[in-house]
Amino acid sequence: MASRLLSASSRAASFLRISVAHRGFASVVNGLKYAESHEWVKIEDNHATVGITDHAQDHLGDVVYVELPEVGAAFKQGDSFGAVESVKATSDIYSPVSGEVIEVNEELNNSPGLVNSSPYEKGWIMKVIMKDPGELASLKDAGAYSKFCDEEDAKH
Amino acid sequence: MRGGLWQLGQSITRRLSQADKKAVARRYFASEADLKKTVLYDFHVANGGKMVPFAGWSMPIQYKDSIMDSTVNCRENGSLFDVAHMCGLSLKGKDAVPFLEKLVIADVAGLAPGTGSLTVFTNEKGGAIDDSVITKVQDDHIYLVVNAGCRDKDLAHIEEHMKAFKAKGGDVSWHIHDERSLLALQGPLAAPVLQHLTKEDLSKIYFGEFRIIDINGSSCFLTRTGYTGEDGFEISVPSENAVDLAKAILEKSEGKVRLTGLGARDSLRLEAGLCLYGNDMEQHTTPVEAGLTWAIGKRRRAEGGFLGAEVILKQLAEGPKVRRVGFFSSGPPARSHSEIQDDKGTNIGEITSGGFSPCLKKNIAMGYVKSGLHKAGTQVKILVRGKPYDGVVTKMPFVPTKYYKPS
Numbered sequence: 001m002a003s004r005l006l007s008a009s010s011r012a013a014s015f016l017r018i019s020v021a022h023r024g025f026a027s028v029v030n031g032l033k034y035a036e037s038h039e040w041v042k043i044e045d046n047h048a049t050v051g052i053t054d055h056a057q058d059h060l061g062d063v064v065y066v067e068l069p070e071v072g073a074a075f076k077q078g079d080s081f082g083a084v085e086s087v088k089a090t091s092d093i094y095s096p097v098s099g100e101v102i103e104v105n106e107e108l109n110n111s112p113g114l115v116n117s118s119p120y121e122k123g124w125i126m127k128v129i130m131k132d133p134g135e136l137a138s139l140k141d142a143g144a145y146s147k148f149c150d151e152e153d154a155k156h
Numbered sequence: 157m158r159g160g161l162w163q164l165g166q167s168i169t170r171r172l173s174q175a176d177k178k179a180v181a182r183r184y185f186a187s188e189a190d191l192k193k194t195v196l197y198d199f200h201v202a203n204g205g206k207m208v209p210f211a212g213w214s215m216p217i218q219y220k221d222s223i224m225d226s227t228v229n230c231r232e233n234g235s236l237f238d239v240a241h242m243c244g245l246s247l248k249g250k251d252a253v254p255f256l257e258k259l260v261i262a263d264v265a266g267l268a269p270g271t272g273s274l275t276v277f278t279n280e281k282g283g284a285i286d287d288s289v290i291t292k293v294q295d296d297h298i299y300l301v302v303n304a305g306c307r308d309k310d311l312a313h314i315e316e317h318m319k320a321f322k323a324k325g326g327d328v329s330w331h332i333h334d335e336r337s338l339l340a341l342q343g344p345l346a347a348p349v350l351q352h353l354t355k356e357d358l359s360k361i362y363f364g365e366f367r368i369i370d371i372n373g374s375s376c377f378l379t380r381t382g383y384t385g386e387d388g389f390e391i392s393v394p395s396e397n398a399v400d401l402a403k404a405i406l407e408k409s410e411g412k413v414r415l416t417g418l419g420a421r422d423s424l425r426l427e428a429g430l431c432l433y434g435n436d437m438e439q440h441t442t443p444v445e446a447g448l449t450w451a452i453g454k455r456r457r458a459e460g461g462f463l464g465a466e467v468i469l470k471q472l473a474e475g476p477k478v479r480r481v482g483f484f485s486s487g488p489p490a491r492s493h494s495e496i497q498d499d500k501g502t503n504i505g506e507i508t509s510g511g512f513s514p515c516l517k518k519n520i521a522m523g524y525v526k527s528g529l530h531k532a533g534t535q536v537k538i539l540v541r542g543k544p545y546d547g548v549v550t551k552m553p554f555v556p557t558k559y560y561k562p563s
Contacts, residue, residue: 061419062224064512065488067541083541085488087223087512088419 026055026149029120033136034145035096040120042143044081046133051124052115055149060086063115065067066108074100077135081126084115097135099128158531194240195337195395196402203415211305213241216417226420227427227514228382231555234343235416235424241304243311244333244377244392250296255321255328259314260290261443261462263453264563267292270366272299272379274451277310282471284465286310287433289390291366299366299377301338301390304432336377337398341405342388342424345413347560350389352408353401354367363387363559372397372404383421385428385557426520427513427551429482435492436480436508436522444471445524447480447552478505479530482552483521485510485538487545490521495539496547504529507538513554520554521547 007134031039042049057063065085075081075095084091104126108114115123140148191214195443200207205216216238218226222357229235247256253264262275272291277282290297302310311332318328341350347358356378366379377392395402406413422432431437437446442464444452449472456462460469483490490510498504510521521538529536532551537544 061218062222062514067488083488085512087227087423087514088217090488090491 004133005146014145023096026053026058028053028055028146028149030142032120032142033096033139034148035093035094035139036148039093039096041096041136041139042124043130043133043136045100046130047102047127048099048130048136049124049127050081050096053145055118056084056091057116057119057123060084060089060091061116062087063112066105066112066115066125068104068106068108069101071101071104074098075128077138085112087141093125095128096139097128098131101126101128105125166391168456172341192241194238194260195398196238196240198416199402200238205415205417210418211241213304215241216415218417218419219415221414221416223417223419223423223513226414226416227423229412229414229514230343230416230420230424232344232412234341234345234349234388234409234413234422235384236302236402237340237342237416237421238333238402238415239390240337240398242338242396243302243304243307244336244338245300245302245311245314246293246331246333247298247300248296248331249326249327249328251321251326252328253292253300254297255318255326256290257318257456258321258363258462260288261448261452261456261468262290264290264292265456266453269294272364272366272381273507274448276313276433276437276443276446276448276451277302277313278443278462278464278468279439280463281440282467283314283439284433284437284441284443285439287431287437289379289447293366295370296506311517327512333392335395336392336473337395339391339398339405340382340384340388341384341400341413342384344387344558345353345409346386346388347415349405349409350391353404356558363561370461372401374401376401380560383428383430384424384555385555385559386424387558387560397512417468422509423511423514424510426511426522427515427553427555428557429522429554431480431522432509441524442468442471442476444468445476445478445480467523477527479527480508480522480524481530482550482554483507483510483536483538483547484550485519485521485522485545485547487519487543488540490523490538490540490545490547494521494523496523496525497537497544498529499535499536499537501544505533505535510550515555520550522552525549 014045032042038053040053067083079095080092081095082093097111200216204220207214208217256263260275262273275290277286288300293299313474351358353372361380374394374397379390402435489506489512494507496505505525507521507523513520534549536547538547
């Protein structure tokens with residue numbers, strides 16, 4: 001399992017041209033911002049790409065369905081914008097930033113497993129035009145998120 | 157990583173508000189230390205088991221294999237489950253059979269020694285207290301296994317009736333098998349693998365049959381039964397020999413039989429169309445509504461004599477108002493409590509279990525609908541997060557069962 005995640009995150013790293021920190025089983029990607037509800041956001045100008053983290057997909061297991069938002073829908077930071085279904089569990093996904101949806105990853109309709117195999121790259125879920133870039137300050141960077149995950153896991 | 161599935165469920169679950177989450181977290185932490193452990197606990201952890209709280213026990217929800225892979229492997233090769241959280245019980249005495257017949261719908265008297273059946277413990281209203289696999293070991297010895305989550309109420313119920321029964325001079329006593337641990341070995345390799353560990357000819361033991369035999373050097377209660385729809389066994393082994401037996405089974409299978417957790421166990425039983433008590437059957441559900449009419453013995457239908465018999469016999473005569481059925485559906489998997497509607501948007505029932513079938517690669521579910529709308533092929537809508545998705549009533553089991561029966 002560790003090696004699979006390692007190779008998946010390395011692929012993501014080369015695509016994003018950023019370095020990857022390996023901690024525990026799950027990986028995080030430097031340069032992204034993370035919500036405590038386990039979504040990541042990648043910023044390019046005022047566009048934000050959103051997905052769920054490697055930690056999240058690893059805990060959820062095989063993803064069998066992703067409920068995508070509608071293009072044009074507007075969400076506030078922390079709003080539920082869809083859901084990820086694994087074999088066993090249904091999980092809401094929360095928008096890490098406020099904004100309007102400009103694109104959704106239609107590939108996930110046929111291949112929801114991309115969320116598992118490529119959480120930071122091919123498994124992205126939506127792109128939004130950010131309303132308030134100031135919100136990014138409330139999110140964690142890779143190091144802080146990784147520490148957060150370790151602490152959460154250590155509780156159990 | 158341990159407890160992660162539970163925890164992620166907490167952090168990004170749909171149903172709980174922030175305030176509720178904290179309340180649940182407090183309850184969880186308060187009870188975590190109190191969770192009971194089976195004798196295989198350390199073995200699970202050493203094998204990568206992800207332990208979660210289940211019915212007061214710390215149990216593996218999965219191991220290193222994904223739930224998807226584990227489910228498929230059970231049907232292709234085999235699975236070994238620790239089900240020692242379930243409660244094994246013996247009723248003994250010359251009146252054990254008439255005593256039990258007051259509490260369950262089965263024709264216990266009609267069972268041949270060494271055979272058993274799925275049955276239901278009923279209440280005065282004909283509702284299900286629990287489902288249970290019972291075995292007549294001999295005419296004066298019944299062995300049964302009840303759900304972990306129902307243990308306390310089942311034992312209280314049995315004890316109360318046993319006191320009254322004995323007060324009237326009935327001869328019955330019980331023994332709770334806390335000195336034993338229950339393992340379930342399921343799948344096509346179950347019999348060939350287990351045959352390596354016993355001299356008894358397993359080809360002579362058919363589905364539903366029971367023997368007390370030596371397995372891997374200890375005296376075990378062996379029942380050819382299970383909760384997956386596959387051929388297989390439940391083995392009640394002295395607890396001090398349980399880890400050795402688990403290791404021997406895995407070793408003899410050359411790695412093909414895999415340790416399998418509660419996650420895949422739930423997928424497997426759903427694919428097999430089997431009820432999970434607490435989801436698909438509750439205090440208010442009768443065996444007739446649950447589709448378990450076949451488990452009511454012919455003599456019992458004529459004579460009654462069990463709790464709630466009037467209600468159940470009336471339902472048998474008139475037909476139940478609701479019935480448990482299976483569904484295929486599109487969109488996201490239906491889950492328990494999803495509303496079922498007809499094509500006009502009228503409520504006709506509720507889903508009680510649902511998920512993605514690892515073997516069929518599509519959504520399956522079971523639930524209750526009004527009688528008349530229960531026939532296979534009936535088109536319905538199933539609401540998931542407020543949106544209606546197409547569903548169709550489907551015969552169960554979803555995946556054909558492979559019980560070992562005389563040809």
